[in-house]
Amino acid sequence: MSSSYSLYYWPTLPGRGEFVRLILEDVGAPYVDVARQPEGGVQAVLPFLQGRGPGHPAYAPPILRWDEHSLAQTPAICSYLAERHGLAPADPVARAQALQLMLTVMDVVNEAHDTHHPLGKNLYYEDQWEAAKENARNFVQDRLPKLMGYFERVIDRSGGPYLMGPEVTYPDLALFQLDAGLAYAFPRGYARATAATPKVRALAEQVAARPRIAAYLASPRRMAFNEDGIFRRYPELDPA
Amino acid sequence: MSSSYSLYYWPTLPGRGEFVRLILEDVGAPYVDVARQPEGGVQAVLPFLQGRGPGHPAYAPPILRWDEHSLAQTPAICSYLAERHGLAPADPVARAQALQLMLTVMDVVNEAHDTHHPLGKNLYYEDQWEAAKENARNFVQDRLPKLMGYFERVIDRSGGPYLMGPEVTYPDLALFQLDAGLAYAFPRGYARATAATPKVRALAEQVAARPRIAAYLASPRRMAFNEDGIFRRYPELDPA
Numbered sequence: 001m002s003s004s005y006s007l008y009y010w011p012t013l014p015g016r017g018e019f020v021r022l023i024l025e026d027v028g029a030p031y032v033d034v035a036r037q038p039e040g041g042v043q044a045v046l047p048f049l050q051g052r053g054p055g056h057p058a059y060a061p062p063i064l065r066w067d068e069h070s071l072a073q074t075p076a077i078c079s080y081l082a083e084r085h086g087l088a089p090a091d092p093v094a095r096a097q098a099l100q101l102m103l104t105v106m107d108v109v110n111e112a113h114d115t116h117h118p119l120g121k122n123l124y125y126e127d128q129w130e131a132a133k134e135n136a137r138n139f140v141q142d143r144l145p146k147l148m149g150y151f152e153r154v155i156d157r158s159g160g161p162y163l164m165g166p167e168v169t170y171p172d173l174a175l176f177q178l179d180a181g182l183a184y185a186f187p188r189g190y191a192r193a194t195a196a197t198p199k200v201r202a203l204a205e206q207v208a209a210r211p212r213i214a215a216y217l218a219s220p221r222r223m224a225f226n227e228d229g230i231f232r233r234y235p236e237l238d239p240a
Numbered sequence: 241m242s243s244s245y246s247l248y249y250w251p252t253l254p255g256r257g258e259f260v261r262l263i264l265e266d267v268g269a270p271y272v273d274v275a276r277q278p279e280g281g282v283q284a285v286l287p288f289l290q291g292r293g294p295g296h297p298a299y300a301p302p303i304l305r306w307d308e309h310s311l312a313q314t315p316a317i318c319s320y321l322a323e324r325h326g327l328a329p330a331d332p333v334a335r336a337q338a339l340q341l342m343l344t345v346m347d348v349v350n351e352a353h354d355t356h357h358p359l360g361k362n363l364y365y366e367d368q369w370e371a372a373k374e375n376a377r378n379f380v381q382d383r384l385p386k387l388m389g390y391f392e393r394v395i396d397r398s399g400g401p402y403l404m405g406p407e408v409t410y411p412d413l414a415l416f417q418l419d420a421g422l423a424y425a426f427p428r429g430y431a432r433a434t435a436a437t438p439k440v441r442a443l444a445e446q447v448a449a450r451p452r453i454a455a456y457l458a459s460p461r462r463m464a465f466n467e468d469g470i471f472r473r474y475p476e477l478d479p480a
Binding site: 051055056057058059069071072073075076077079080083084092093096097099100101103104107110114118119120121122123131134135138139142143147150153154157158 | 358
């Protein structure tokens with residue numbers, strides 16, 4: 001039941017790889033974070049993108065390998081791991097609803113990324129910061145309150161404390177990471193948006209207190225957010 | 241095995257609802273396209289968004305209902321339907337790889353949408369067309385060749401003619417719709433980008449020729465692309 005997993009992700013930012021790491025850590029699955037090993041680095045990731053790795057070619061990291069398998073796309077990796085290791089419901093409909101929630105978390109992650117890259121993922125921030133200011137203003141003022149209000153409503157409807165009720169599922173781990181990232185990138189705007197969503201904050205705190213997650217967060221394996229990642233603290237994108 | 245499904249989606253554009261319709265049509269599942277019924281309309285969709293519908297609240301349509309269930313998020317709906325009705329592999333790893341492919345198709349759909357809404361999903365196109373021009377230029381020149389080249393490589397690796405080999409799976413239906421949408425929105429840029437991806441075009445043609453899909457495409461149920469949808473033909477975003 002417990003293969004050893006190999007995770008391939010950019011070594012210098014938490015990014016989308018972190019959503020996979022949180023599941024691996026929470027279920028106690030053995031894994032190697034390949035590009036963060038001394039002999040790893042970006043070189044370890046590139047062959048997969050260029051179609052020279054095994055399995056279905058990946059368009060982008062994170063990529064998970066185990067046995068003879070290879071899998072990409074954060075929600076696909078997370079749902080697969082969660083279903084295999086007990087962090088997803090067994091019922092097919094509830095399983096699809098867990099995926100629905102995971103995908104909605106990742107939609108917010110993508111929108112948060114696009115605040116600093118509104119004109120093109122292939123351009124530098126410095127070449128699009130003016131458009132970024134406008135995108136970020138919309139995101140923080142209009143989108144964040146609606147999106148976090150949605151998760152609050154989901155917790156409310158399920159009875160909580162988690163998105164799907166009394167039991168933790170993998171979208172809760174993703175919502176914890178989203179919450180941490182937004183609080184890092186938009187400390188002012190996010191505090192305003194979440195003043196009305198106490199259940200989201202309580203959920204994030206409960207996830208952080210899970211024993212294996214708490215141990216992980218205190219370990220050197222947990223990377224700090226930085227300005228190469230998805231969640232970037234650019235003060236001009238988070239006005240008072 | 242065949243419940244009657246109810247699809248809730250904006251009635252005047254194909255949008256993300258179309259990815260769900262293609263699966264329902266291909267498997268021959270009975271369904272009602274609620275907002276397109278005479279008594280439907282946008283009014284039929286709104287209660288779900290406001291958390292007054294049953295099941296997990298949805299953040300956005302499409303929403304699928306059947307029996308006492310409710311499910312949102314295009315890839316979650318599509319993977320659920322495909323797994324239930326024989327358009328997904330049975331093996332858990334292959335099932336996750338099908339989801340990987342579906343998510344990559346939807347990433348391109350999202351990027352195509354963002355070409356005309358680079359500054360904010362809540363703003364009008366007319367208020368962001370200059371940024372849209374720059375986003376679209378990047379998308380057509382840089383992103384499209386890479387993304388379509390990726391799908392070409394996947395078909396090549398699987399042996400084709402479909403993404404996962406000889407058998408059609410639900411990401412093939414989504415790739416067909418993406419191909420149709422890109423050809424509509426960016427007739428010049430997409431022709432350039434796909435000159436090097438004949439297997440993607442052949443796949444789209446094979447999907448279109450499937451008997452139930454062909455009948456659907458010829459029926460009034462198939463909506464034309466238009467400038468309220470994801471794929472919009474704005475000539476200024478598709479220069480020669």
